[in-house]
Amino acid sequence: MKIIKRTTYLIFLFLLFITKSGAQNIEKYYDYRWKECEPNAARFYSKIAKTDSGYLRKDYYIKERKLQMKGMYSDSLCKIRNGNFTFYHTNGVLESFGKYKQNKKEGLWLTNHNNGLKRDSTVYSNGKIVGISLSWHSNRYPSDSISLKEDRSGVLYAWFDNGAPDAAGRYSAGMKKHGKWNYFHKNGNISSIEIYNESKLVSRQNFNEKGELLADTTNINRLAQFKGGIEAWLKYISDRIYFPDGYKIVNADVAKVVVTFTVNENGDIENVFTSTPFDKRFDVIAENVIRKSPKWIPAMQHNRCVKQVMSQPVNFQNHRDN
Numbered sequence: 001m002k003i004i005k006r007t008t009y010l011i012f013l014f015l016l017f018i019t020k021s022g023a024q025n026i027e028k029y030y031d032y033r034w035k036e037c038e039p040n041a042a043r044f045y046s047k048i049a050k051t052d053s054g055y056l057r058k059d060y061y062i063k064e065r066k067l068q069m070k071g072m073y074s075d076s077l078c079k080i081r082n083g084n085f086t087f088y089h090t091n092g093v094l095e096s097f098g099k100y101k102q103n104k105k106e107g108l109w110l111t112n113h114n115n116g117l118k119r120d121s122t123v124y125s126n127g128k129i130v131g132i133s134l135s136w137h138s139n140r141y142p143s144d145s146i147s148l149k150e151d152r153s154g155v156l157y158a159w160f161d162n163g164a165p166d167a168a169g170r171y172s173a174g175m176k177k178h179g180k181w182n183y184f185h186k187n188g189n190i191s192s193i194e195i196y197n198e199s200k201l202v203s204r205q206n207f208n209e210k211g212e213l214l215a216d217t218t219n220i221n222r223l224a225q226f227k228g229g230i231e232a233w234l235k236y237i238s239d240r241i242y243f244p245d246g247y248k249i250v251n252a253d254v255a256k257v258v259v260t261f262t263v264n265e266n267g268d269i270e271n272v273f274t275s276t277p278f279d280k281r282f283d284v285i286a287e288n289v290i291r292k293s294p295k296w297i298p299a300m301q302h303n304r305c306v307k308q309v310m311s312q313p314v315n316f317q318n319h320r321d322n
Helices: 013-017 229-240 280-291
Strands: 002-005 025-030 044-051 054-061 066-073 081-088 094-101 104-112 118-125 128-136 142-148 154-159 165-172 176-184 190-197 200-206 247-250 254-263 269-276 299-301 304-306 308-317
Touching: 044 066, 142 165, 229 280, 229 308, 254 280, 269 280, 269 308, 280 308
Parallel strands: none
Antiparallel strands: 002 247, 025 044, 044 054, 054 066, 066 081, 081 094, 094 104, 104 118, 118 128, 128 142, 142 154, 154 165, 165 176, 176 190, 190 200, 254 269, 254 308, 299 304
């Protein structure tokens, strides 16, 4: 897929990466869903080179000419991650880095929000969390803290992004919920008291936002919902998307931009960014449409409203000549 603006042709950016393929190098192109495709439909470009340590793979955001991932694999098909890996957000900010050992995370992994602030610091052994894990919200407030012993028994404390308590409880060996777990509304009042035996729920009490005990003891969980449902959401987007003046897509009828966003506890949209870009003008239009969305019905877990991260492909229909 490519774009032309009036009579000025934009050189298709994958040409930046063209090299002569030999026996030791493999080049592939992927669409926005990470399915292998022809170069003219690509959003991502992958280059694999054989080294003494294995196969070094570099994935690029093709339009931005920036790295998306760099990592070491044991095999040429890149099925077995085995070595150091680094991932990047579309804006070039470091997203995460750490080590894999035979497809399982090993050692310290650090991740960042797309605004560059630290999101998570976790130690793994054979793909499982060990020791102390710390997380932060994008506004720097602590998100959760997990402390585990060698048998992976331990405790969890979590907080909302306003500093109010979110959850607290203990794990038995194998990181299984055990004993009393408390969950809270964002205003600080208790939302649910749940008793577990080796991760099996034994009993539950639910409370409203005033802290009053509810007769209903069912597990109140739901995903975030746009008022009117998915059809109303897609109509909202299609009614507001427009094609930038002077642009035309060549070799395709539709351009897709994937926007990631968060529906917060109040149903408002926040933390909007393009996770799979197409072209800056298209990306900005898609982001603005999502950002200006009406309120949603927020997600719920443990009888309280919680944040939910979502990703939405946004379609731009190609102009057709009369």
